[in-house]
Amino acid sequence: MKQYLDLCKRIVNEGQWVNNARTNKKCLTVINADLVYDVGNNQFPLVTTRKSFWKSAIAEILGYLRGYQNAADFRALGTKTWDANANENQTWLNNPNRKGHDDMGLIYGALGRAFPKPTGGHVDLLQQIVDDLSQGIDNRGEILTFYHPGAFELGCLRPCMYEHHFSLLGDTLYLNSTQRSCDVPLGLNFNMVQVYVLLALMAQITGHKPGKAYHKIVNAHIYEDQLAPMRDVQLTREPFDPPKLIINPEIKSLKDIETWVTLDDFSVEGYQHHDAIQYPFAV
Numbered sequence: 001m002k003q004y005l006d007l008c009k010r011i012v013n014e015g016q017w018v019n020n021a022r023t024n025k026k027c028l029t030v031i032n033a034d035l036v037y038d039v040g041n042n043q044f045p046l047v048t049t050r051k052s053f054w055k056s057a058i059a060e061i062l063g064y065l066r067g068y069q070n071a072a073d074f075r076a077l078g079t080k081t082w083d084a085n086a087n088e089n090q091t092w093l094n095n096p097n098r099k100g101h102d103d104m105g106l107i108y109g110a111l112g113r114a115f116p117k118p119t120g121g122h123v124d125l126l127q128q129i130v131d132d133l134s135q136g137i138d139n140r141g142e143i144l145t146f147y148h149p150g151a152f153e154l155g156c157l158r159p160c161m162y163e164h165h166f167s168l169l170g171d172t173l174y175l176n177s178t179q180r181s182c183d184v185p186l187g188l189n190f191n192m193v194q195v196y197v198l199l200a201l202m203a204q205i206t207g208h209k210p211g212k213a214y215h216k217i218v219n220a221h222i223y224e225d226q227l228a229p230m231r232d233v234q235l236t237r238e239p240f241d242p243p244k245l246i247i248n249p250e251i252k253s254l255k256d257i258e259t260w261v262t263l264d265d266f267s268v269e270g271y272q273h274h275d276a277i278q279y280p281f282a283v
């Protein structure tokens with residue numbers, strides 16, 4: 001929580017205004033932030049200075065792991081967070097590659113679970129990583145990437161958290177996640193949860209202890225219409241102690257994640273938080 005608040009304060013105090021053409025809004029921006037989550041010691045990085053809808057964040061990461069590319073599938077899992085990008089962005093609505101209502105196109109897991117090979121065919125990057133890690137193999141390239149510049153025109157948004165690199169040291173699993181662009185009031189609130197859950201789940205299904213997750217953010221910003229609630233409300237509040245995340249120990253394989261896991265398999269213990277803040281969302 002402290003590292004999140006420090007980043008928010010840094011943007012407010014030192015950020016520079018940058019015009020964003022895609023959203024037609026100005027963003028107060030800093031470059032580079034490195035956050036670390038101690039998954040092994042269950043230091044769940046949940047924001048306490050406002051109510052966090054953490055289940056929605058977990059639904060997003062489950063959808064990515066399943067390779068979903070339709071906002072209706074995300075809604076069925078328990079989050080509406082992709083509705084606007086799928087259905088309200090004029091550039092995407094005008095894109096001939098959009099396959100109709102709720103289509104998000106070739107993004108995130110849809111790419112990572114079927115990454116096109118230059119020689120034809122696809123690779124399921126996630127399945128390969130799970131297979132390697134389950135056998136205790138770390139080939140120093142256990143990288144789940146969602147980044148394919150040739151596919152940008154086929155999706156509603158380029159992936160923000162675009163790469164997750166897993167590493168084994170002995171029986172402990174580590175994760176380095178990289179994010180190119182970060183909406184700190186809204187997106188990061190979710191992304192911290194997702195990096196944490198991704199390492200916790202991958203350790204659980206591959207039979208390892210979770211270690212630390214390292215989250216690198218390149219462009220960290222606050223949109224112009226989010227600045228006042230962040231500076232004048234959220235940053236005036238004192239954080240509470242972090243809660244604990246509990247994951248159903250019956251989740252034992254990637255198949256389990258693909259077939260029966262729901263948000264009921266996750267719970268949070270001891271979550272004390274301040275009131276909700278509704279931040280504006282830039283489509």
Ligand SMILES: Nc1nc(=O)c2c([nH]1)NC[C@@H]1CN(c3ccc(C(=O)N[C@@H](CCC(=O)O)C(=O)O)cc3)CN21
Pocket residue numbers: 052053056079080081082085157183186187188189190277278279281282283
């Ligand atoms: N501008 C922007 N910021 C983002 O963070 C973002 C995008 N676009 N587009 C793609 C995804 C969608 N994400 C979203 C979308 C909506 C919320 C949101 O509205 N959150 C509210 C309530 C969530 C709920 O009730 O489920 C919040 O208060 O956190 C969060 C992340 C993250 N990503």
Ligand SMILES: O=c1ccn([C@H]2C[C@H](O)[C@@H](COP(=O)(O)O)O2)c(=O)[nH]1
Pocket residue numbers: 022157158160161181182183184186187188191
């Ligand atoms: O997981 C996510 C997904 C998206 N975001 C934010 C970061 C930006 O504010 C927008 C994406 O806009 P681009 O013009 O494609 O950079 O969404 C996030 O923080 N986390």
